[in-house]
Every structure is written in structure tokens, then in C-alpha cells.
């Protein structure tokens with residue numbers, strides 16, 4: 072009997088972890104940590120997270136006090152950008168120059184980091200929320216003081232991420248780097264399996280290994296990076312499965328969801344097999360259409376959440392064995408969309424064309 | 430909103446239909462028809478089956494009386510081998526010579542069909558249960574009279590099956606023929622995607638189309654066949670997803686489970702994309718081992734049923750993009766098994782080797 076896996080959080084990541092466990096009969100129990108009622112836990116349950124931060128409730132205290140709760144230190148360090156960035160510096164992992172915005176910070180202090188900055192709330196931000204742009208000459212907002220870090224604005228060429236896992240025995244495995252399209256701080260699309268990112272793979276794996284080893288981490292972790300002149304800078308970490316790894320549901324075996332379940336329950340880990348190229352397109356505040364199912368290789372993941380502007384309510388994976396077929400499917404899907412929604416798919420199409428003709 | 434799909438039956442097929450619907454947010458509700466309590470049905474629910482026969486209960490009457498119940502005629506005809514074989518004859522679909530074993534049947538009547546026969550209970554048999562072998566000179570059992578059909582024993586070369594689907598608009602789509610290994614009347618393993626079966630594909634599709642059209646059938650149907658001297662004879666039909674289509678979970682998109690959900694809810698149908706070769710190995714009355722998860726491309730499906738001798742309690746799909754990799758994975762898995770359990774995998778390995786070197 073495999074242990075049950077309780078998840079702190081019950082959003083789409085918990086949902087997809089549950090779906091990944093179902094075929095094998097691995098029970099996954101997403102738990103909303105904002106509720107007070109305790110959940111019924113068994114002594115050998117494994118507890119892992121789909122979010123870094125949660126309210127302090129009887130239930131969240133119960134979950135984190137359970138002996139099966141994994142990665143307490145990693146989650147605590149990563150949930151606060153101050154300790155997260157300090158960790159990266161300590162491990163000599165490249166990252167954007169930054170400073171802590173202390174309660175007595177002035178614009179002179181900010182200017183020491185750079186001319187243009189991104190101010191980020193230390194805790195709780197996601198999808199670009201809790202961020203401001205600042206440039207030389209502008210005032211600092213009071214609400215930043217003691218609450219934010221300031222990062223140098225990086226004129227990056229593109230953004231990539233590495234999703235990997237570490238097992239109880241310390242073994243680390245990785246997917247190939249994913250290319251990500253962010254707009255207004257939110258992930259719109261990813262392409263997995265691009266050959267042209269291979270030269271960056273070793274550096275990325277070396278850094279994420281260093282991080283996971285330092286934290287004695289077990290499970291899937293994601294590392295978001297900027298690419299600047301062909302080198303990497305780490306933007307942030309996620310101690311969990313990650314939106315930029317969703318393409319692995321279609322184009323890799325095991326997927327990041329099954330990989331996480333394997334890692335936390337001490338099941339065998341190996342470098343996942345990746346079948347060519349895959350595209351993930353996020354459904355942001357919009358419904359899906361069953362017409363899309365006429366596109367070969369198009370898998371719709373719908374999270375059954377209320378649709379609110381900009382909210383991640385689903386994603387579409389596009390995967391086909393042959394590159395030409397994948398291109399045809401992307402083109403076919405784009406033609407079914409209103410013109411305004413096509414740009415992430417056209418971006419992916421362009422990337423795939425460039426990669427396969429290189 | 431897509432309609433909900435209620436399933437008559439709550440075994441592994443209903444379970445896997447439910448798993449197939451989950452990512453898209455299609456609700457699938459397997460229902461045990463042997464229970465009395467009615468289920469809460471909505472007016473626009475679609476009702477389909479994972480078994481052909483069920484007890485007459487308040488619940489089963491409720492499900493079949495619902496206006497969304499599909500394929501009443503097909504299910505009724507196919508659940509009785511007498512009407513099933515009559516249908517095949519009527520449609521001029523090749524099948525083993527047979528006769529109805531009437532209440533006043535004698536061994537002379539049996540002998541008219543052939544020297545060696547398989548006697549099959551008309552209703553309720555599966556996995557080879559409810560079958561007898563008879564040969565010239567042996568007595569007929571009383572319990573056959575009025576209860577069975579008699580089929581000529583076919584000295585077949587091998588067994589294959591065709592899994593396909595028909596939509597509400599009449600469109601039919603098919604997977605490539607699957608090669609099946611039956612022993613003692615029970616499916617042990619399948620290989621999907623063999624090139625050498627392609628010459629039989631057109632005949633098989635023609636027959637299954639004829640059958641589905643005649644029955645005005647909607648959903649996935651499977652057709653089991655004998656191959657004799659390079660031609661097909663139909664053994665039996667299944668008006669549902671089928672064990673010999675389980676490999677499509679790993680090697681085709683959509684899988685037979687998603688394909689069935691698409692067909693019954695009037696979602697787009699197209700010929701599923703098949704990626705090379707796949708192997709399915711049935712777990713018959715035996716547990717699985719987490720060691721198997723060290724084999725790349727090995728997906729374990731565990732039905733969470735009690736283990737009883739010979740009972741189908743799970744299956745393992747093996748799929749990898751490259752034939753050589755697949756062979757390596759089969760070999761690796763076989764080495765993890767007790768010697769007595771290896772023969773279905775060795776059979777599959779042999780088939781794959783022969784097919785790829787042809």
C-alpha cells in the first residue's frame with residue numbers, strides 16, 4: 072500500500088496531482104488550508120504543498136505539525152522573497168541584483184540597486200500581483216517599506232524555467248528547459264523540448280541541484296530564469312509543481328505531477344522521457360470551446376473554477392509526435408480563436424519553426 | 430456545460446472513463462446497477478454502459494428508462510450470443526459457423542456444426558467463463574439446452590480486435606487493429622500499432638462500420654476477431670470500451686476512454702493519432718510492484734479491487750516513442766517478474782521485434 076498524499080491547497084495543482092495519482096490508485100487529498108475543520112489524517116500520510124503560503128488556521132497547523140509534512144524549511148524560505156534571494160546569493164546562484172526595502176529605506180538606497188527596478192512584495196504575490204515598477208526620480212511608496220524587496224530590472228532576452236525533482240535518496244532528475252511567454256507578469260504560454268535551449272541545461276541543472284540539496288528538498292521544484300545574452304539569472308523558485316511544467320502532461324512520461332508523487336513517496340525516479348516538442352497555452356479568464364477538440368493533439372485541462380478576468384482557469388496542451396503535425400495543430404487551433412487571443416499560439420509556432428529549421 | 434455521463438456499471442471501465450473525463454471537467458458517474466437506490470439523474474445526463482448485462486433493479490430500470498440512455502437496441506442484441514451471431518449473419522459479417530442449442534437439441538444437431546465445438550452460454554459469460562469444449566462422440570450437457578450456442582472450433586492463427594467509435598452524426602473512426610494474446614479464454618496481453626496487421630484493417634473497419642450503422646450505435650465499440658489464413662472471422666462484439674483498447678491510454682490520443690466520452694456527448698471525432706507501438710499486459714489475480722516504476726514508459730493502472738485468482742485487477746501499459754526503447758523497457762520489466770509471469774511480455778517482445786525488422 073502506497074501512502075496517501077495530502078496537499079496543502081486545493082487549486083488546480085492539487086487537482087492535477089490527484090488526477091495523476093488516480094490510475095495507479097495513489098490517493099491524493101487536496102486540502103483547503105483556509106478552513107478550520109481538521110482533516111482526517113493517517114499516521115503514514117505524506118503532506119506536501121501546491122502553494123507556498125497559507126493562513127494560520129487549525130487545519131493548516133494540523134497539516135504542518137504532521138510528521139509526514141515535507142520540505143518545511145524550503146517552503147518557509149521560498150515563500151519570502153527576502154530569504155529566497157538570500158539563499159540564492161548564499162549558494163552563488165546568479166540572480167538579479169536586489170536589496171531589501173527596510174522600514175527606513177529611501178530612494179537613495181533604491182538607486183544603489185539600479186536605475187530601473189521592480190519592487191516585489193516579499194510574500195504572497197503571484198501572476199505579477201504585488202509588484203511595482205520604479206525608476207530613478209520617482210518616489211518610493213510607503214507600503215513598500217518593510218514589505219518588499221527591490222530588484223534591478225533585467226533587460227532579458229527571454230524567460231525559461233527548469234522543472235526537476237529530488238528523491239528521498241538525493242537523486243535529482245530534470246525535464247528539459249521550458250521557454251515561457253510572460254505578459255504583464257503572468258504566464259501565457261510555454262514550449263517544452265526546444266533544442267536550442269540545450270546549451271543552458273547544464274547550468275540550470277547545476278543550480279537547481281545545489282538549491283534542492285541545500286534545502287534537503289524532496290519532490291518537484293521549479294526554477295524560473297531570465298536569459299540575458301545567453302546566460303541565466305534565476306528569477307524565483309517554486310517548491311512544487313509549476314505552471315511552466317504543464318506541457319509534461321502531454322509530452323513527457325512521467326508528467327511533473329506523477330514525478331512529484333513518485334518523489335515524495337520514494338518511488339523510482341529517472342529522467343523523464345520527452346517526446347519532441349509540446350506547447351502549453353494558459354486559459355486566462357476565458358472559457359474554452361469544444362470546437363478545439365477537433366484539433367489533433369489538443370488536450371484541454373479545465374479547472375472548473377469561476378471565470379474572472381485574468382484568472383488561470385485552465386490550459387491547453389498541444390502535442391504531436393512530428394513537428395510538422397504540431398505546427399498544423401497550432402495553426403488549426405489559432406484559426407478557431409478570436410484574433411486577439413492568437414498571439415501566444417503564434418509565438419509558440421514561431422519558436423517551433425525556428426527550432427526545427429535550425 | 431457538457432452533459433454528465435452516467436455509466437451502467439462501476440468496474441474498471443467506468444473508473445477509467447471517469448479518469449478520462451476529469452482533466453476536461455467532464456463528469457462521469459459510474460453506477461452499480463445491482464443496487465436498489467435510484468441515483469440522482471439530471472434531464473440532460475447521457476447514460477452509457479461498461480457492461481452488457483445487469484440485474485433488473487429499481488436503479489437499472491431507472492437508468493435504462495432515462496431519455497439519455499444510449500444504444501438500448503445494440504446492448505440488448507449483443508448481450509445475447511444468439512441475437513449477436515444472428516446479427517453478424519444478417520450483415521454478412523464473417524463468423525465461426527454456429528447453431529442455437531435449443532431445448533430439444535441432440536448431439537446429432539451439434540455434429541452438423543462441426544467435429545469440435547465451443548459451447549458458449551448465451552448470456553453473461555466473460556473471460557472464457559460459461560464455455561465448454563465439445564467434440565464428436567461426447568455427450569451434450571443438459572445445462573446447455575436452451576441456454577447456449579454452439580460454435581465451430583476455429584483453428585485460428587491469432588486473435589485481433591478492432592476498437593472504433595461512431596458519433597451522433599454517423600461518423601466512424603478507428604484505432605489500428607490490436608493483436609491479442611488470450612490464454613484459457615482470458616486476455617493476457619495486447620500489442621497496438623503493429624504494421625503487419627494493416628492489410629486486415631480495411632475489412633475490419635468495413636464490418637464494424639456495417640454493424641455500428643445497422644445498430645445506429647453511438648460510442649466506442651470493440652470487435653474481437655480470429656485471423657485464419659490471413660482472413661478475419663468475427664468472434665464477438667462489445668458495445669463499450671474494451672480491454673484490448675487499454676494500450677490507447679499510452680500510445681494514442683485520444684484514448685478509447687476519451688474517444689467514447691467524445692462520441693456520446695457529440696464532441697469532435699477524428700482518427701486518433703497513434704504513436705508507434707504499445708503493449709498492454711493484464712494483471713490477472715496478482716499484485717503489482719512499485720519496482721516496475723523504474724522502467725521508462727511503464728504505466729501501471731491499478732483498479733483497487735480485491736485480488737482473486739485470475740481476476741483482472743489492473744494492467745500495465747508500456748509505451749515509448751522508439752521501438753528499440755520499447756523493447757528495452759519490456760525486457761527490463763520482464764526481468765523484474767517471476768519467471769512464470771514473463772511469457773505475455775516475451776510474446777509481445779517477439780511480436781514487436783518481428784514487426785520492426787519486417
Ligand SMILES: Nc1ncnc2c1ncn2[C@@H]1O[C@H](COP(=O)(O)OP(=O)(O)OP(=O)(O)O)[C@@H](O)[C@H]1O
Pocket residue numbers: 167189191196197198199200222223224225226227230253255256257258295306307
Ligand atoms: N527583475 C526583473 N526584471 C525584469 N522583469 C522582471 C523582473 N522580475 C519579474 N519580471 C517579470 O515579471 C514576471 C513576474 O515576476 P515574478 O515571477 O517575480 O512574479 P510572480 O508574481 O511571483 O509570478 P508567478 O506567477 O510566476 O509566481 C516575470 O516572469 C518577468 O516577466
Ligand SMILES: Nc1ncnc2c1ncn2[C@@H]1O[C@H](COP(=O)(O)OP(=O)(O)OP(=O)(O)O)[C@@H](O)[C@H]1O
Pocket residue numbers: 525547549554555556557558580581582583584585588611613614615616653664665
Ligand atoms: N469458436 C472458437 N474457436 C476457437 N477458439 C475460440 C472460439 N470461441 C472462443 N475461443 C477462444 O476463447 C476466447 C474467449 O472466447 P469469447 O471471447 O467468446 O469469450 P468471453 O468469455 O466472452 O471473453 P471476453 O472476456 O473477451 O468477453 C477467445 O478469445 C478465443 O481464444
Ligand SMILES: [Mg+2]
Pocket residue numbers: 196197198307
Ligand atoms: Mg512567484
Ligand SMILES: [Mg+2]
Pocket residue numbers: 295306307
Ligand atoms: Mg514567476
Ligand SMILES: [Mg+2]
Pocket residue numbers: 554555556665
Ligand atoms: Mg465476451
Ligand SMILES: [Mg+2]
Pocket residue numbers: 653664665
Ligand atoms: Mg472475447
